[in-house]
Amino acid sequence: MVPDRIEREITIDAPVDRVWDVITQAEHIGRWFGDAGAEIDLRPGGRFTCTWSEHGTVNAIVERVDRPRTFAYRWARPLGAEVKPDNSTLVEFTLLPDGTGTRLRVVESGFRTLDLSDEERAKYAAGNVEGWKQELDELIGYVARRAA
Amino acid sequence: MTPTRAATNLGADEVFSALADPTRWRLLNLLATQGEGTATTLAEVMPVSRVAVTKHLAVLDRAGLVRGRRRGREVRYVVRPERLEATARWLAGVASEWEMRLSAIKRIAETG
Numbered sequence: 001m002v003p004d005r006i007e008r009e010i011t012i013d014a015p016v017d018r019v020w021d022v023i024t025q026a027e028h029i030g031r032w033f034g035d036a037g038a039e040i041d042l043r044p045g046g047r048f049t050c051t052w053s054e055h056g057t058v059n060a061i062v063e064r065v066d067r068p069r070t071f072a073y074r075w076a077r078p079l080g081a082e083v084k085p086d087n088s089t090l091v092e093f094t095l096l097p098d099g100t101g102t103r104l105r106v107v108e109s110g111f112r113t114l115d116l117s118d119e120e121r122a123k124y125a126a127g128n129v130e131g132w133k134q135e136l137d138e139l140i141g142y143v144a145r146r147a148a
Numbered sequence: 149m150t151p152t153r154a155a156t157n158l159g160a161d162e163v164f165s166a167l168a169d170p171t172r173w174r175l176l177n178l179l180a181t182q183g184e185g186t187a188t189t190l191a192e193v194m195p196v197s198r199v200a201v202t203k204h205l206a207v208l209d210r211a212g213l214v215r216g217r218r219r220g221r222e223v224r225y226v227v228r229p230e231r232l233e234a235t236a237r238w239l240a241g242v243a244s245e246w247e248m249r250l251s252a253i254k255r256i257a258e259t260g
Contacts (some may be wrong), residue, residue, distance in 0.1 A: 006243045010250040014257040032252035104253065106246055111164045111239075115232045 001029040012102045016095050019102045023093050048073050051061075059083055061091065070094055109125035163235045166211035171196060172204045176213060179227045186222040 006021040033034055034050040041062065048060040060075035062085045072092040076083040091112040096103040117120035124147050167173050171194070180187050180192065187205060191198040205225055208214040212231040216223040 006239065006246060008243065008246045008250055010254055012254045012257050014254075019253065019257045022253050028256055030255075032249050032256060102248065102257075106250060108246065110243065 004059060005107055005111075007105065007107045009103060010040040012043055012104055013100075014102060014130055015100065016068045016097050016102045019104055020071070023095075023104075024065070024067075024071050048075075052079075059086075064092070068095055157223050162211045163213065163231055166213055169204065169207075171200070172208055175204055176208060176227060179214060180224055183245055184224050184226045185248065188222065190225075 009122045021049065022032070024042055026038045026040050029040060029050060030036070032036050034052045035052040036051040038050040039048070041071050042065055044062055044065060046062040048062050049057050050060070051057040058075055058077070058079050058138040059082055060073045062071075064072040072090060075084055075088050076088045081087055083133045089108055092109075094105045094107075096105070099131070165245045167176070174194065175190060178190060182189075187198050187202045191206075194201060198203075205214060205216065205223075209216055209225075213228060214225045215228050216225045218224075
């Protein structure tokens with residue numbers, strides 16, 4: 001089974017509520033995500049768009065709003081496309097209090113389910129996932145050693 | 149910040165789809181470790197039929213992950229690393245975009 005998830009974490013010297021506002025409010029999203037504004041209807045199923053001046057607008061759908069712990073959305077590609085199960089990946093932010101600060105984790109997953117049938121997607125969604133890139137690197141390493 | 153993940157494809161979709169199947173992932177790893185293989189030699193060490201292996205190899209071939217060369221009655225397959233490397237680079241790009249975004253979130257949250 002090929003895992004397909006990217007996970008990154010950062011420690012922020014600001015309270016959880018402040019970080020929550022930065023990741024969920026349009027005025028802030030337009031700064032850390034795009035560079036030409038964002039719009040968000042902050043509730044499950046709500047529409048979320050973000051614009052880059054040079055590239056265009058990406059469409060997303062809000063999946064989870066559990067203030068101030070979890071915020072998740074599904075975004076489509078390519079830019080401009082409407083969100084569908086076979087053209088989108090899931091982004092999940094998790095906020096954890098860390099002293100007076102916040103540990104913010106982001107996980108983007110679902111790369112391998114792009115362009116799969118519903119049946120295939122359901123089958124693989126049940127699997128355990130971890131560092132896709134590591135698996136790929138190992139495989140590339142094999143190939144490189146064979147070629148050497 | 150260029151939205152790599154949203155703006156570009158580079159065939160990564162096709163690679164992810166091809167590798168989504170555990171059998172194909174195993175086939176690719178077998179080919180990588182053995183250097184080359186035919187549907188017959190691969191089917192000997194896989195829990196699926198030669199016909200199934202042939203079909204999976206065709207999917208990997210279409211995704212640009214393996215290359216087949218006919219030798220007599222059999223086709224010998226080898227891994228093509230270029231597509232895998234491009235996919236790994238693409239994933240690394242997606243990851244580094246998240247690092248930049250998290251840094252931007254930190255900056256905004258800490259300084260207002």
